[in-house]
Amino acid sequence: MAAPKSLKGHLLLDSGQLSGSFFARTVILICQHDEDGAFGLVLNRPTGTRVGDALVADLPEFLKEQPLYLGGPVQPTAMSFLHSDLYLPDANVMPNLSLGHSLDELMELGESFSATKRIKLFAGYSGWAPGQLEDELRRKAWLTHPASLDLVFAEDTSTLWARILRQKGWRYQLLAQIPDDPTLN
Template sequence: MATLKGKLLIASPALVDPNFARTVLLIAEHTRDGAMGLVLNRPSGDAVVESVEELDGFVALDDPVYVGGPVQMEAVMVLAEFEEPSRAAALVVEDVGFLPADADLVELSGRTRRAKVFAGHAGWGPGQLDAELEEGSWIVLDPDVDELFSLPPEELWSAALRRKGGAYALLARMPEDPSLN
């Protein structure tokens, strides 16, 4: 089994589950025991100041909290691009990883380039993600770290499909509801 850790999963246009339709996920862990990832393009509507004020100074308080997925919605995770990757609790791809739970935010604030705050995550049991891949629910792509942090969330899905190229670039232009076309 090849690991998908550090890869992006782009929801197929046929995936209609409301938790994952038109999402882009970063897979943080993928083993025989299952997988865990974060939905990168679903802002919750809440700002950091409303949910995790203690992150003041580390991220802008008016930044959105993203819905990382439907599992453990009360759990907050911070995905950051680290100047010193050894400071991450766990690296996911390149110098992008999770902020340690016991991090000294004042010390780390100058040691990260950018960060996003997530509530919850996506999770799969043993073999579940592999089965979803086989049925065509997900399109796999190597991440572009700059895209992860800089693109507006509403543009991430179509941008990832365009970057995948070929027929996928055409899918990027597909309306959410093709019957309205």
């Protein structure tokens, strides 16, 4: 059996089949995907709190003011972050984008100056056991889309799911326009 194609560095979008679940209308960046399973972060679920209100650490002001996102339903107290800059030679998700989990690394990033640095912080994550994501893809629960730094760090996350669906073309226009509550249609 051929090894599954890795979706690392791609986005997963709710295909419209996940309404009523945590993953309804989510956009997830797949950060790791191999024979051991998959790890991703939901890009469009802000918690409504700032990092400084949720993380008990002496963080630089720049980091304290960042919005905190809910990366997924698994381990909601686990912290992850995505960071980007113009040139990251050791990027581990896609070109110029890295995933981190270490508070020390986050502090170092927060204290270093770069006008082009971007950071997005998450509580929790989305995870799949070996073969689980592939099975969900076969059942057409997810759509895939190439990730870009602009999409990962989009400021208006409330419309991110619909915006990406519209980018995918005419076949997804109707799905992008369906209201959260279909009875309002």
